Amino acid sequence: MSTKKYVYFFGGGKAEGSAEMRNLLGGKGANLAEMTSMEIPVPPGFTISTEACIEFYENEQQWPKGLDNEVKAHLAHLEEVMGAKFGDVENPLLLSVRSGARVSMPGMMDTVLNLGLNDQTVKGLIEKSGNERFAYDSYRRFVQMYGDVVLGVDHHNLEALIQETKDRKGVKLDMDLEASDWKELVGKFKAMIKEKTGKDFPEDPLEQLYGSINAVFASWNNPRAIKYREINDIPGHWGTAVNVQVMVFGNMGDDSGTGVAFTRDPATGENVFYGEFLMNAQGEDVVAGIRTPQPIAELKRIKPEIYDELEAIYKKLEDHYRDMQDIEFTIQEDVLYMLQTRGGKRTATAAVKIAVDMVDEGLIDKETALQRVDAAQLDQLLHPMLDADAEYDVLAKGLPASPGAAVGRVVFNASDAEVWSGRGEKVILVRTETSPEDIGGMNVAQGILTSRGGMTSHAAVVARGMGKCCVAGAGDIRVSEAEKCFRVGDVTVKEGDWITLNGTAGEVIVGKMELVEPKLAGEFGRLMEWADEVRKLGIRTNADTPHDAKVARDFGAEGIGLCRTEHMFFAEDRINIVRQMILAEDVEGRRKALAKLLPIQKADFKGILREMNGLPVTIRLLDPPLHEFLPREAHTIAEVAKELGVTEDKLRAKIDSLEEFNPMLGHRGCRLGITSPEIYEMQVQAIIEAACELAKEGVKVLPEIMIPLTGTKKEMSILKKLTVETADKVIEKAGIKLNYLVGTMIEVPRAALVADKIAEEAQFFSFGTNDMTQMTYGFSRDDAGTFLGAYLDQGILEKDPFQSLDQKGVGQLVEIGVKKGRSANADLKVGICGEHGGDPSSIDFFHRVGMNYVSCSPYRVPVARLAAAQAQLRTPRS
């Protein structure tokens, strides 16, 4: 009987795993194995695979069969390699237990260190180390961590006990406590744990190990891990591996220490060794931001041999992985150990620079470079920055932890951030330091400011991952979360005050600064060119104004895929004409109002068509239900009635008659075109007149007229006829030749199902995946907020289907629509203009179903260009 293998050993220059086995062993485990094989000094250990975790969840949180025996066998092997025994009183083996998913989820899951200590083995540790204080410090750390992580005793309870001891002894710092204090605290911790849990603290090292492994498995589904996965698109079914590794101690004295480093600058991408360390400390002390660590250059000064060894290792690792690495190391009594290497998280700026530099350095090729940059992350380069020439006063300086600039109103906790941003406010989250509980608030904030912590503090790492501006460790500011204000000298900034952060320089500025548009230049520009060489999918933009059109064009848009005309109807100089049109008693009255709109709309279209000289522009005819143009509130109704010169009663009667129960499924889109053809007629006339006038000026215009919300062939044939007749009349009158297309949006599910019929009348399709998602799921986007959270939490939805296309459901309709459409009309041009057009995984899907282009918001155009190139690189070559 062959049993499944769940556990993989590494140590003594040999490893059962390798870097390729990341899915099975998690990133950390795979790389520990790889480093071991590379003869880099790594404390030995073993990795329990992600499969074990998955089966643990499938099996009502029981270990899969055979795992127990495997763990025991590997533990025995480890004892043999180390010449020490787990639980041995003379020569105790101590272990760490760490999580490790396929992709890094920093700080999200649990870790237990110093495992194997109890009242007996601590004596062995004293013996072995000759350092009682170290031994008891390690022991209390273990009890404290295990109590919190495994047994669920709130860490504040235990910390309070330490504080009591300090108060009693009149000291301030942990370092001032002695061996006997720690020893005493171990006892108090255990008593507290017994009181809270009703059970004795486990003395049996094996029980401690099993408890820790289970806790790591369980931490895969703790709320903050789930939230992190949600934000970072990590599937819940991946599970985590568990790494059990021999402990090395950075806290054994001044010849010991610990540090983290990046092989290149993770903020700028510059090719410099970049990191921080703390002497006489354990790893958690660096990350937690409690003591401010020293820059890595300092290590060269105080421990030159160690530094040289580290430098050799990091270069070896970068050459080996051909990517920038994020490494962790510990020095125990002047011996260097590597605890981790992984691809380093980086800002988009850094990602682009590193990828392009590595091509120049000959480390990777262009295609690899394109795949190295996370397309979604590019978004962070595409947001405004402070003007380089702007003059301003800096209130305080901190670390430039994540670049870009942000303007917002100050809030002091994550939940306020979520509330304020929920009502449309831009906020800056200000904290002494952030913790994983703050994830939600960080996600909605424009930027993050902390008064403590370094470049690798929680705030800095997470903000960079999110592509969000962050100033960290601004030591001059004193944050009072209770009073909801922060102070710098005698300046007080209160909740709701506006500030500006300059993450690129680490500056905090009072007030709202003007920000400037980002540019595609340098490495970014080169990467985009490489993307364009590779991609097959066209990239257009959704733009309703000449300004948006210009921004998008500068970002590389190859046309407009969606120009909405309703925004034009809302502008102040025309909304009342629109209302006159709606209030008209008959077609004549409507035509009269429409005649006033005609020159205004024509001017709008001229602006956009001129901006897009030489590129196609898809203009959608009026889509929203007419009631959207009428006032809602009692006082506005009175006002508007007066402006329009009608009675309030008449206006109110019209509002009532147009009211709808489900406007989403109401009298809108082409249904308006069918019942009030004069509206579409005017719009077509305006578009074609604009095009003709520009054509005469020598502008190259390619208008594409788009009918919204079609669900039947007949709607399309009626409205196409109206469009063509109107357009051809204008063209004939202008006496020129003008090409234009008439097509439709495919939004209602029925349109996809009968796309073959509709394609007999349409020259192009543009999938409106926003509305299609609403109708296919039966989710009103405006209302789904009340249950979407629960749906994500319970794993009913893996992602918000309005952000990333539901490929399994809505995607089927898209695929049916494309296939059927092309089957009837081989020349059919097919694109998509929903918001999914800027989402990389959706773009990959649209590429795969063979669309001609995607259209996205102007600032997403570079994202889409890169995503389209990546989609092409993923396509199997035949």
Place this chain on the structure above:
Amino acid sequence: MSTKKYVYFFGGGKAEGSAEMRNLLGGKGANLAEMTSMEIPVPPGFTISTEACIEFYENEQQWPKGLDNEVKAHLAHLEEVMGAKFGDVENPLLLSVRSGARVSMPGMMDTVLNLGLNDQTVKGLIEKSGNERFAYDSYRRFVQMYGDVVLGVDHHNLEALIQETKDRKGVKLDMDLEASDWKELVGKFKAMIKEKTGKDFPEDPLEQLYGSINAVFASWNNPRAIKYREINDIPGHWGTAVNVQVMVFGNMGDDSGTGVAFTRDPATGENVFYGEFLMNAQGEDVVAGIRTPQPIAELKRIKPEIYDELEAIYKKLEDHYRDMQDIEFTIQEDVLYMLQTRGGKRTATAAVKIAVDMVDEGLIDKETALQRVDAAQLDQLLHPMLDADAEYDVLAKGLPASPGAAVGRVVFNASDAEVWSGRGEKVILVRTETSPEDIGGMNVAQGILTSRGGMTSHAAVVARGMGKCCVAGAGDIRVSEAEKCFRVGDVTVKEGDWITLNGTAGEVIVGKMELVEPKLAGEFGRLMEWADEVRKLGIRTNADTPHDAKVARDFGAEGIGLCRTEHMFFAEDRINIVRQMILAEDVEGRRKALAKLLPIQKADFKGILREMNGLPVTIRLLDPPLHEFLPREAHTIAEVAKELGVTEDKLRAKIDSLEEFNPMLGHRGCRLGITSPEIYEMQVQAIIEAACELAKEGVKVLPEIMIPLTGTKKEMSILKKLTVETADKVIEKAGIKLNYLVGTMIEVPRAALVADKIAEEAQFFSFGTNDMTQMTYGFSRDDAGTFLGAYLDQGILEKDPFQSLDQKGVGQLVEIGVKKGRSANADLKVGICGEHGGDPSSIDFFHRVGMNYVSCSPYRVPVARLAAAQAQLRTPRS
């Protein structure tokens, strides 16, 4: 070069067409050809095919190529056969031009008679007939009809001229006018027509013929024809044929006449010859109801030879067609001519009796009998009747024109009928006589009462077709449409007063009578048994109460396919408990309120499960969004707040927080079950407790618990788990064995697309085609009224998709859902519980896609049984 043939000759015992060519020649034309071949006396003529009409519309209302020559050639042939010439002054040939679609659309399209007359040929007619008055009467009828039908001059204008003449001469009746009067009127008509149209009346007979043919083509798309097709599910693309036939004259004196008859009683189905005639009249006089005709038995008395000949012909026709025939005849100078035979329209009662009788008579087999009854029409047998034992005073008596009983408030025109019924009132339409313009009002009325006209009057024919109670020709009542009242002696019945009609006995009763439920007995019962022998599709019912369940069971329902639980929530004794539940601050509070609902719901379920002893009952868990249970109006809010003991502000805040933009796509269905599982838990507990208690009493219960609005597998797996856990706990406690199923509705398009995944968790599917239609089309049923009319008028929709399933669009999803569901779960039971479950053409579709059952409203169960049998008979046998 072969040209297409558009024209088919009949006459002299030979015909180019036959009864089989109905699609090409229309019903009238095909049967004229068939009768000609059967050597039945038919005036010769020719039929222009429906293809010509279709091409006429495809070709911008121009005749197809070749038609012109064909018409001329056939006209020449006709002249040859008749030995007369069209337009000849000595011996003029006169023609009739009549429409004739595939199926009869009585009175909906246009006819022109006496064609070929002008100031010259009228002289020939005088010569030939020796009857100047007849000749001028015919001539004025022609000018009058042509002016109205072809030239569009409102007939009231022309009638006013006749009235003037009568007034001037001091006479009352048309019959009192002399040849010279008619001659003078011809001149006045022509002058009036010139005045109104600006053109001379055409004297050229060929121009008259072409004009008439065009008018018939055009009448295919007149508004009332479109409306009629809409009501009767006749596709707009069929077109009409045009029959050009030699005129025979029933108005040549007392040896002439005209009549219509049915080979069996069209109201009761009794095997008696049944009809009416008028001597010295043209056909339109009988149908128009202007003179009250004599019963056919009278003909036997006054023209026995003619009657015998007619009897022999009708029997020959019934034997030949093996169906009840509706015939038209004209007697010209004691010679009998047949002008039409067609399958006779009949009430559902008659249809059932005739079908069953004909099986007994050996004319047809059972399968043919099943196909002879229009399943949709059965509906009319399934509505309440007057109790046979009831005592009442009859206000007035009329003809029992269409059976059944109706109770409603009196209205006096079709548009009032539509308005009143639009606001939910039941109305009886009372008219002196009805005309095709009244179709819309007749369709929405409970019943129709006229003071004039016979059993074949417009009101009677149309009402029978609609299966609507009608009392016609109630001569004692005087209707004042202007005053909106009718009088019988000194009793005045005003608009809005309640009356009861007994269509079976022709009685008018003041006030609201109690009506009794129909029964399946006699021929109806036998037909249903035959249907059950044939059909493969199960028939269930949608029922929320024990009463509905009983009605449906008596009608043959084999289970409940949809028991909605929300109606139970609205009842007065529980709505406030539901509101307490909604207002509760937390799960505890909700559970407290739900605990109060539990025994009430349990009692509800016991009632229904007991009624359905031995049959499956599908119960749907709560579906509507919670805000539907809260009050809306300001004063009710105050009241309810008081009753619930909460502040108005609190109630209002809850109402606001639950408000939705698109409730149809909102927080409802299983989304409620996910976010408030305690509601579903309570409902499952109530269902299973009810079932267990009944099982102990010996009742055979088969509960099927249905989760609404599922769109993902995970929703189903979470809620199935909750259901099974809750149910099994109850069953265990009861200590019995109980089988139950857990399944889901397939309503959102996504559910159909991922049905294979959902079927892994569901034991049955029930398609909710109402909601699926809303989401697939993107039509809100509550709002679509504003454009659905235009969509039907413009042919965008052939039928209202909420009444008859959109097989081409929504049907694709249904088919995908069934196939994918069965692919993952071969035992999956599949049904449908939308309103389409009672629509025969939809039932045919559901049969074809292989569903196990349909579920419809109780009164539609027999309709569904028959439709299911017909669907099976349509299935090709392999």
